[in-house]
Amino acid sequence: MTEPERNRRLVVLAGPTAVGKGSVAADIRAHHPEVWISVSATTRRPRPGELNGVHYWFVSDEEFDRMVEEDDLLEWAVVHGQNRYGTPRQPVDLALASGQPALLEIDLQGARQVRQTMPEALFVFLEPPSWEELVRRLVGRGTEDEAERERRLATAREELAAQPEFDVSIVNREVHAAAEELVALMEQGLDE
Template sequence: MTSHDDARPAARLTVLSGPSGVGKDSVIELIRARSPWTLWLSVSVTTRPRRHYEVDGQHYHFVDRTEFQRLIEQDQLLEWADFAGNLYGTPREPVERHIRLGEAPLLKIDIQGARQVRKAMPDALLVFLAPPSFEELARRLAGRGTEDAQTIARRLAAARDEMASEAEFDVTIVNDSKERAADELVGLFGSRLPAGPLH
């Protein structure tokens, strides 16, 4: 990695993507717990009904379909998708504002969303979080114990397609250890996790 002695690297959007079950949330949670100042995590907008424990503006920005359509028409979303009958998208203005402030925005989205961001913001750094192997990914999905065999099979089929898109990304991080993966991801922001053991 190139070092910059005379100036801090300019902030840019980092997009984290990868197959379902690879551990994206675990890596992000570790970074936020150990060094929350390192990044700003983008909050998506959605038409999905808010669950009782969710806070508007923290988990999602909850809007109706009319408002979501207005955001699309006014080019206020970096990317958006229709998933299970609900719309999800990334507001453009907060991301651009944090970049101007010299902060490091992180966006966790699926492969299709990453492709849209590449078109909307070509300077974004696209990071692919990969499992050590497809077999390990299958083991992790089965180990959750929250889904039946048919659902797991569908997820694994989708994961094969997602893993085939790895070459479209700028950087690949292999999640064989969430501590090491978190350290490597933070390193892309021109920073690192605090010294000391991570548990």
């Protein structure tokens, strides 16, 4: 099997809120430029330091509606009961066609949708070392008020229960180590 053929398999990374999906993806982006990482569209407002087109495509509700209507999204969902997130379809198709290792970093709802449309993808669940550590990370990042933290923790409990739906799990004890473990899985192909 040639290198581009082996790497054409899409890898989907999901896990509970505050587990560090974005941090793991950022580490991969910094240390593995050969890996293409999808940039999701969202209707939520940017957090401090987030850049449009780098961290997310920040779009209006009207633009998101248009993307849904025109089937421009591989998956999309309402997350934490308020904001919509989705994966633009065309960049994923182009990355896979070019033979690049391709990664989607998305939420559980999105991963379930991708499983319906691309069951051949490798689904990786990122889990925290413990519930207490997940709570510490969510509170420690200081980007949500108390009501939002409680909403996200309730969602996280449900998301953790979905771990058996995934092909592989990685425990995020340390971001760089988790990122390297994920890249190693991508390089193996796991479809040999």
